[in-house]
Amino acid sequence: MNISMNELKANIIESLRLQDITPEKIDDDAPLFGTGLGLDSIDALELVVMLERDYGIVIKDIAEGRPAFQSVRTLADFIAVKRPK
Amino acid sequence: MAVHFPVITGMGIISAAGFGMEENWRAIAAGRSGLKHLTLFQSPRYGQIPVGEIRQDLAGLGAPSRGSRSDKLGWLAAREAVASAKINFQDCGDRSGVLLGTSVGGSFDSEQFLETLIKRGKMRARPTRFHECSSTVDLIADEFGLFGPSTAVATACSSSALAIAMAAEMIMSGEADVMLAGGADSLSRMTWGGFHSLLLVDSEGCRPFDMNRAGMSLGEGAAILILESEEFARKRGAKILARLAGWGASCDAHHATAPHPQGTGAAAAMQAALRRAALEPSAIDYINAHGTGTRDNDLAEANALKTIFKNRVPPFSSTKGFFGHALGASGAIEAVVCVEALRRQELPPNPGFEKIDPAIGLEPITTLRPAPLAHVMSNSFGFGGNNAVLIFSKPETPARTRAPHPVEVAVDGLGVIGPGAVAVQEIRPPLPPGKVSVHSCGVLSDAALLNPNQRRRLSRLQQMALITARRSHASDPSQRVAVAIGTGLGCLEDAGAFIENLISKDEREPMPARFPNSVHNAAAAQVAIDLGARGMNSAPTAAEITFEIALWQGICQLATDEADRALVGAADELDKYLLGIGQRWGAWNEKIKPGEGAVVASLSRAEKTVASLARVTAVKLGRYRRPFDAEREADWIASAVDLKDVGVILSGAKGFPIMDALYEAVASALSSRAGRKLEHQTYKQHCGEFHSASAFGFSVAMGLARQKKCGVLLYTLAPRGGKAVCCIQP
Numbered sequence: 102m103n104i105s106m107n108e109l110k111a112n113i114i115e116s117l118r119l120q121d122i123t124p125e126k127i128d129d130d131a132p133l134f135g136t137g138l139g140l141d142s143i144d145a146l147e148l149v150v151m152l153e154r155d156y157g158i159v160i161k162d163i164a165e166g167r168p169a170f171q172s173v174r175t176l177a178d179f180i181a182v183k184r185p186k
Numbered sequence: 187m188a189v190h191f192p193v194i195t196g197m198g199i200i201s202a203a204g205f206g207m208e209e210n211w212r213a214i215a216a217g218r219s220g221l222k223h224l225t226l227f228q229s230p231r232y233g234q235i236p237v238g239e240i241r242q243d244l245a246g247l248g249a250p251s252r253g254s255r256s257d258k259l260g261w262l263a264a265r266e267a268v269a270s271a272k273i274n275f276q277d278c279g280d281r282s283g284v285l286l287g288t289s290v291g292g293s294f295d296s297e298q299f300l301e302t303l304i305k306r307g308k309m310r311a312r313p314t315r316f317h318e319c320s321s322t323v324d325l326i327a328d329e330f331g332l333f334g335p336s337t338a339v340a341t342a343c344s345s346s347a348l349a350i351a352m353a354a355e356m357i358m359s360g361e362a363d364v365m366l367a368g369g370a371d372s373l374s375r376m377t378w379g380g381f382h383s384l385l386l387v388d389s390e391g392c393r394p395f396d397m398n399r400a401g402m403s404l405g406e407g408a409a410i411l412i413l414e415s416e417e418f419a420r421k422r423g424a425k426i427l428a429r430l431a432g433w434g435a436s437c438d439a440h441h442a443t444a445p446h447p448q449g450t451g452a453a454a455a456m457q458a459a460l461r462r463a464a465l466e467p468s469a470i471d472y473i474n475a476h477g478t479g480t481r482d483n484d485l486a487e488a489n490a491l492k493t494i495f496k497n498r499v500p501p502f503s504s505t506k507g508f509f510g511h512a513l514g515a516s517g518a519i520e521a522v523v524c525v526e527a528l529r530r531q532e533l534p535p536n537p538g539f540e541k542i543d544p545a546i547g548l549e550p551i552t553t554l555r556p557a558p559l560a561h562v563m564s565n566s567f568g569f570g571g572n573n574a575v576l577i578f579s580k581p582e583t584p585a586r587t588r589a590p591h592p593v594e595v596a597v598d599g600l601g602v603i604g605p606g607a608v609a610v611q612e613i614r615p616p617l618p619p620g621k622v623s624v625h626s627c628g629v630l631s632d633a634a635l636l637n638p639n640q641r642r643r644l645s646r647l648q649q650m651a652l653i654t655a656r657r658s659h660a661s662d663p664s665q666r667v668a669v670a671i672g673t674g675l676g677c678l679e680d681a682g683a684f685i686e687n688l689i690s691k692d693e694r695e696p697m698p699a700r701f702p703n704s705v706h707n708a709a710a711a712q713v714a715i716d717l718g719a720r721g722m723n724s725a726p727t728a729a730e731i732t733f734e735i736a737l738w739q740g741i742c743q744l745a746t747d748e749a750d751r752a753l754v755g756a757a758d759e760l761d762k763y764l765l766g767i768g769q770r771w772g773a774w775n776e777k778i779k780p781g782e783g784a785v786v787a788s789l790s791r792a793e794k795t796v797a798s799l800a801r802v803t804a805v806k807l808g809r810y811r812r813p814f815d816a817e818r819e820a821d822w823i824a825s826a827v828d829l830k831d832v833g834v835i836l837s838g839a840k841g842f843p844i845m846d847a848l849y850e851a852v853a854s855a856l857s858s859r860a861g862r863k864l865e866h867q868t869y870k871q872h873c874g875e876f877h878s879a880s881a882f883g884f885s886v887a888m889g890l891a892r893q894k895k896c897g898v899l900l901y902t903l904a905p906r907g908g909k910a911v912c913c914i915q916p
Contacts, residue, residue: 118699141446143643146384146698154695162400163385174518 104180106162116151117144124169129174137172146169158183188417191585194578196271196412196423197522198263198368201509202238202405205247206266210508211526214534215554219249219507221391221403226294226373231693232382236391238405238510239373248675251326254292254316257325259408260370262327267366271412271424275331275364280292280808280822283334283362284326285353286410288370289347289514289705290339291319291727294374297685299767304689311767318674319706319727322370324906327809334362336908337735339729340676340706341474342515342568344368344435346409347517347576348724351379351433353413355742359590361807363418363616368518370408376681376704377513378404379688383696386444392479392511393538394504395488395550402478405510409518411525416585428525431561431579431587432465434458434748437669437714437723439573442643442702445483445567449490451475452565454720455573456494458748463577464586465561470500470577472533472562474520477504478511479538487565488546500783503551507537511588517574519567524562524578532556569702570711572723578599590745594792595802597914601654601786603627604873604886623774624760625781625874643699645677647759650784651709652716657751659788661717668721668749670739671710671757671786672732674877677703678761709757713786721749730838731807731902732756733785733881734910738805740789750794755786756878773875777841781874785881801890803827803897804913810903816851819909820859823852823901827913829860833896836887836904838880840870848903856899880910887914 110124117140131137134145142163149166152158158180160166169179187285199206202220203213213220221236240259247252248265249258264284268275276818277280298313312417316325320338335356339349345371353367381387381404388401419426438457445452460467476487486506491499506525512519527534536550560583564576605625630646632653641649651671687697702708707725714723716757722743733756740752760782768774792801806826810819834858837849853866867890875881880902887898897915 120640120642139639141441143384143442145700149385150383150695152696161385161389169357 104177106173106177109177112151112155116147120157127173130171130172135171156180189589190357190360190415190417191415191587192357192413193419193426193428193429193581194525195414195419195426196267197427197525198266198270199263199409199519199522200240200259201512201519202240203508207522207526211595213508217535217537217553218452220539221510227375229378229693229732232378234578235387235389236349236403237373238403238512240406247265253325254295254321254370255324256288256291256370257316259372259406260286260322261325261329263368263370263410264366265425267410267412268330273364273412278364280333281362282332282841283336283356283363284323284332284366285336285349286323286338287349287517288319288338288340289342289345289369290371290374290377292316292321292367293376294372294519297375300685301689309766309770311770313864314767318729320729322812326366327907333809333811336809339724339726339728341572341725342564342570342705342707343724344517344568344574345514346574347564347566347574350411350518350576351435351574352523352739354430354433357413357415359742360875363415363687365413366410368408368410368514369631371406371512371514373404373406375647375688376685379693379696380684380701380704383698383701384871385478386480388479392507394477394479394506394536395484395543395546396539397541397543399479399481399484399507401480403510405512407512407515407517407519409515409522411521415488428528428581429579429583430576432459432463432576432577434462434769435574437573437711439714439718440571442711443569445486445589446484449486449493451571451573451720452487452567453493455575456490456563458573459577462588462771463706464588465577467495468498469561470563471557471559472527473500473502474524474564475502475504476567477506479506485545488548499548501533501551501557503534503536505534507716509744511915512705516541520564521576524564526558528562528578528580531556531559532622570723571704572707572711590742593745595741595744595789596792596795596798597787597800597802598795598797598889599659599788600799600888603650603654604783609811613818623779624765625779626760627783645703645708645759646711647673647677647757648703648709651713651755651757651786652754654718654784655691655713655785658753658786659751663718664766665750666718666721667717668738668740668752669710669714669719670724670726670752671713671755671821672726672736673706673709674727674729674732674754674758676706677708678759678764680704682761682763709870713753719753728908729877729906729907730880730904732877734805734807734902734912735885737802737912738807741802741805744789745793750790752789753786754789755784756881757784758782758824758876758878779874779877781877783873783882785885787884800891801915802912803915807910809907811908814848816855819852822854823856823911824859826911827899829856831897831915832860832864832913833894833900834867834898835901836867836869836883836889836898837901838869838883839877845903845905852901862881891916
């Protein structure tokens with residue numbers, strides 16, 4: 102199942118309370134952590150909550166989420182695979 | 187001049203592993219963990235996960251009916267400690283105090299207020315009576331009749347180690363002969379839900395330093411040490427259990443929750459403790475590690491151990507597998523474990539460890555074994571990168587602890603956010619409709635100093651502290667900077683929102699970004715991160731005298747030459763629950779309005795200051811006796827301050843007749859001692875009533891001292907017993 106990149110970006114912005122950023126400003130392939138959006142470990146945990154709330158995906162170990170949190174695209178792919186059908 | 191070396195003469199402990207020192211050591215010797223599943227409160231999501239809960243009925247153990255769960259735990263540990271030290275506090279006059287660390291204080295009980303409000307729509311303010319982190323301090327001081335310097339300190343998981351270090355400082359500087367020092371923390375829905383939301387809890391129980399470790403186990407408990415000056419202990423014929431030979435504190439200044447990966451802050455705290463104890467690393471025979479069992483903490487701590495001890499890391503263990511991680515109490519629990527290990531000459535094991543982690547490359551002690559021990563070290567590291575390390579030595583070892591040197595202290599900068607105008611704030615439902623007139627700081631226009639993405643996770647209190655800290659001084663990277671920014675109630679809005687969310691959504695969809703702001707050191711740590719301040723980092727919390735404690739602590743850092751500059755201050759924020767509860771209790775009226783704000787002052791040694799705004803010539807802390815005796819209070823103040831230089835008394839009077847009469851009586855008693863009328867002024871009419879208000883008073887005192895070219899006495903009384911006086915000279 103495909104998910105809307107724009108909707109995902111909007112969810113990220115809302116979950117992380119990002120300021121002065123719109124979905125259009127986030128590149129699909131730009132890194133989310135470190136450089137790029139410059140997110141940190143607490144943001145990763147907010148993304149974990151978002152994945153459960155908005156997509157029904159439960160992550161119990163942050164290491165499971167790490168490959169998915171590379172970019173918006175990897176996150177979208179992860180959701181497409183893991184989302185309960 | 188005589189040096190007052192701190193020694194330990196008594197101990198008490200209550201934990202999931204047992205009640206009392208004997209029972210706890212039996213559990214340690216048998217390798218018996220106290221971790222079981224949770225029964226204290228309902229946890230829909232995590233109820234079956236192991237936790238260090240104390241299942242005994244506290245009343246059955248003799249705890250008083252008054253007080254929060256943390257208060258009762260602290261009281262039980264204090265009773266055992268006092269009995270084992272065989273001390274009578276009536277022989278101590280005003281020279282015995284209590285210094286405790288806690289992370290959540292009375293949160294467990296106050297959560298019932300929110301639960302009733304959310305689930306039943308009823309406003310029952312009673313469970314919040316003992317919410318404050320300083321509540322246990324007041325309860326214990328009243329119980330045992332302690333009238334010396336007393337406070338709580340809340341730096342998350344290093345709280346009680348820092349409290350013990352502060353107590354030692356009180357003894358070394360001659361402020362007290364005896365201190366009850368330690369910590370108490372109960373489990374709470376907030377920390378339980380919080381650490382789960384950070385994915386930091388090992389669902390199989392903690393396995394510190396093990397290859398497969400997957401997080402911590404939470405716990406609760408209390409431990410108290412009786413600290414005395416050596417000459418006082420010897421004079422009364424007390425049995426000395428150990429010396430507190432050294433202590434050190436530092437801040438990672440790295441991140442709100444994650445430790446610095448190389449453990450640089452942890453290593454700096456160990457180094458500071460060794461320096462204070464005048465010991466080489468090779469003298470340490472055992473280390474009680476912080477060892478929470480999280481992947482990052484244990485790796486960072488191992489790196490720090492290798493930095494300090496190179497390839498000769500002494501035997502070490504984390505004892506958290508016995509108790510769980512009792513957060514603010516864990517430093518004190520591990521301190522009594524260290525003293526008992528010295529006394530018995532035995533090394534405690536590290537439950538949960540099975541397989542060495544190649545990334546760590548170190549193996550902890552796995553079974554109890556005898557060993558000759560002279561000096562042992564205890565590590566405690568908290569959220570915000572707040573680190574504290576203690577070193578205990580056998581009583582027979584020579585005392586070598588470095589003593590502080592009195593310093594002349596100058597204030598060379600000040601940042602203030604006070605209320606702009608009196609605003610009327612509407613209390614939002616579900617609270618009963620009503621309006622409270624408040625002294626609000628309004629919209630933080632200076633928040634423009636912070637970029638929006640930096641600001642997004644910061645509470646109002648953190649923003650106020652950050653802005654005032656930045657304004658207080660010109661940053662100089664070559665300086666060693668210590669930070670002591672206290673708070674009476676912490677980031678109320680974030681803590682409230684976090685718990686409200688847990689309760690209303692049954693632990694689903696938690697708010698991991700809000701949880702780190704629930705610790706009282708959230709502001710002090712954020713300031714350290716912002717300014718790169720790697721010295722001691724503290725968040726004292728002592729109701730109305732919170733600021734004065736921070737001031738005292740900052741001066742100590744200059745006196746021990748652990749810092750070139752100390753940023754001292756206090757900050758508090760208003761929230762809807764505080765307004766509503768205060769209204770329910772009739773705390774607010776036309777004269778007494780709730781307030782908020784932040785003040786940070788920059789302190790340096792006077793001889794090194796180019797542009798001094800004022801000097802702080804005295805700070806004295808204590809507790810007043812009941813019934814209140816104004817003459818006795820005036821004597822106490824006159825013993826600390828030379829009245830001939832003083833022109834104004836600036837008091838915390840606020841329009842509450844009983845309290846104001848006490849201030850007025852002391853002011854007139856001081857006038858008669860000075861032989862002339864001293865002007866009595868007040869400041870709360872400008873800033874409103876809040877725990878950090880005396881910090882605002884300090885800024886007013888500086889202004890008055892400069893304007894009138896005379897000394898100003900800042901005198902503060904806390905309704906629950908604390909008192910403080912400081913003298914500000916132009």
